[in-house]
Amino acid sequence: MLFDINTATGHWPFRRIPNQTITELKRLLKSKGVTGAAVVNTNGLFYQNCHDANVELAKAIDPHRDYFAGVAVLNPLFPAWERDLENCAGKLGLKALRLVPQYHNYRLDSPGVLAIVKKAAILKLPVFIPHRVVDVRGRHWMDTEQTVNLHEVGALCHAAPEAKVVFTEASVNPEELVDKRGRRHYPNLYFEISRWHSVMGQHVKQMVKMIGYDHILFGSGAPFKEITPALLKLQHAALNSKAMNAIACQNAVRILRLS
Amino acid sequence: MKIINHKQFRPVDFHNHVSGKNGKLDRENAKSVNEAVAALGIDKACVSCPLNSDSPTPDEFHASNDVVFEAMTFSKRFLGFCFVNPGYARESLAEIERCVVRGGMIGVKLYHQYFICDPALQPVMEYAAELGIPVLMHAGKLTDSGAKFQPRLSNAGHFLKATEMFPQTILVQGHIGGGGDWEWNLRTLEALSRSSKYYLDTSGSVIDAGMIQKTVAILGTERVLFATDMSFEEGVGKVLDAGLSEKQLQKIFSDNYYKILSERRV
Numbered sequence: 001m002l003f004d005i006n007t008a009t010g011h012w013p014f015r016r017i018p019n020q021t022i023t024e025l026k027r028l029l030k031s032k033g034v035t036g037a038a039v040v041n042t043n044g045l046f047y048q049n050c051h052d053a054n055v056e057l058a059k060a061i062d063p064h065r066d067y068f069a070g071v072a073v074l075n076p077l078f079p080a081w082e083r084d085l086e087n088c089a090g091k092l093g094l095k096a097l098r099l100v101p102q103y104h105n106y107r108l109d110s111p112g113v114l115a116i117v118k119k120a121a122i123l124k125l126p127v128f129i130p131h132r133v134v135d136v137r138g139r140h141w142m143d144t145e146q147t148v149n150l151h152e153v154g155a156l157c158h159a160a161p162e163a164k165v166v167f168t169e170a171s172v173n174p175e176e177l178v179d180k181r182g183r184r185h186y187p188n189l190y191f192e193i194s195r196w197h198s199v200m201g202q203h204v205k206q207m208v209k210m211i212g213y214d215h216i217l218f219g220s221g222a223p224f225k226e227i228t229p230a231l232l233k234l235q236h237a238a239l240n241s242k243a244m245n246a247i248a249c250q251n252a253v254r255i256l257r258l259s
Numbered sequence: 260m261k262i263i264n265h266k267q268f269r270p271v272d273f274h275n276h277v278s279g280k281n282g283k284l285d286r287e288n289a290k291s292v293n294e295a296v297a298a299l300g301i302d303k304a305c306v307s308c309p310l311n312s313d314s315p316t317p318d319e320f321h322a323s324n325d326v327v328f329e330a331m332t333f334s335k336r337f338l339g340f341c342f343v344n345p346g347y348a349r350e351s352l353a354e355i356e357r358c359v360v361r362g363g364m365i366g367v368k369l370y371h372q373y374f375i376c377d378p379a380l381q382p383v384m385e386y387a388a389e390l391g392i393p394v395l396m397h398a399g400k401l402t403d404s405g406a407k408f409q410p411r412l413s414n415a416g417h418f419l420k421a422t423e424m425f426p427q428t429i430l431v432q433g434h435i436g437g438g439g440d441w442e443w444n445l446r447t448l449e450a451l452s453r454s455s456k457y458y459l460d461t462s463g464s465v466i467d468a469g470m471i472q473k474t475v476a477i478l479g480t481e482r483v484l485f486a487t488d489m490s491f492e493e494g495v496g497k498v499l500d501a502g503l504s505e506k507q508l509q510k511i512f513s514d515n516y517y518k519i520l521s522e523r524r525v
Contacts, residue, residue, distance in 0.1 A: 015442065032261050033261040136403050137405060138401070138441065197492065199492060225466045227500060228263075228496035233492045236298055236492070
């Protein structure tokens, strides 16, 4: 079993992304051996009223609920987010919340962010935060250059210890995650592996050593990014089968509360 | 997970690096690179040790190339590229003679001290053409605020000019996935003359879906060289995901490198 925690559907306005519909994405993921995926709607980055993207997503994945777990996108500075979040967790059946301060023009320490993260925790929705959506070195002139760093995400984790936060598209130094006695700075922070390395330096293995395999998830970044690089990172991670299975699938099933 | 077996193609990584530490090869780093290359079934890796300062002196690039010589001894997988600063023309030619003609390195590596189409490169380019060896240059089309830190970073437009200025020299544009607007580079390369001795390497951490597929569609399989530039899984994976035939993969992973090597006259 292989569950991809980091996939997307919907339109990206700055470059043509192949396989951006749900059916195309599913076909692509299955062709690589991926057996399930968490999916966000990229449209939610750009709509003023981004909850419309959640409604779109729920409708799109309805025929594929056995494969996709939907991830909501909400803006804590936009009216009625609390009602929208309850709707996402309830009627729409979405399994996580994604915050994108880079695209919704706020910072993680802005008023309102803590409230939405705490509300997500009450609804048992993990909160996904991407370091970036695309590599900003080649940004379109209308796209953002802002990224989110570990310390911003870490501060939010401290402020809402009851929340589960997944930092996606992030490359971090494992040593920044523990203190001198080996205790984790952010026990409620999870990561996906798409920007880590295995064959050079065994970054995945180091991360497992620092924060435990139960806090690491397989993710590819499809369809923005090719999938095989992430597969190779998992394949070449020097891990035992228990850790491998947890990262490949079981951790995602647990934090998304999938059956 | 389903991954195409690429080891059958005996890949040659055209763009990689080793580093120095206290004037010597950083053996720990070299060991890591060698192990990574071996783990991914890469047969050979072209390594260099370029300096990114504004104007490295001859003593500095000489020392840098000594590190590459150490690497070539450290592992038979490593093939050396000789780094020079063309601003020191006479010393650069002497260094190429030392490293390539006498030392067995296989090409010249240039960084961002000059654009690839700068007339200052003429002596180096002519000597490389005479020897029949490739010139690989760090390149990209940065569009973020970091671009100001590399004011003489060559992009595809500079390479087009260079193919006219130095038509006998084998030019290799580094890392289409090195960060930057790769689509701008590829569309610019549509104007490339079919007879030019131009190649592009696939390396870099960028693994945007469709990037390698478009590269091959625009340049053809014959001009594309597999490379990682230290982004190992990314380097292999994005080529495997490009939807190419076995014949195309064979050329990109290996044959195109050996074709370049066959032009060597020393």
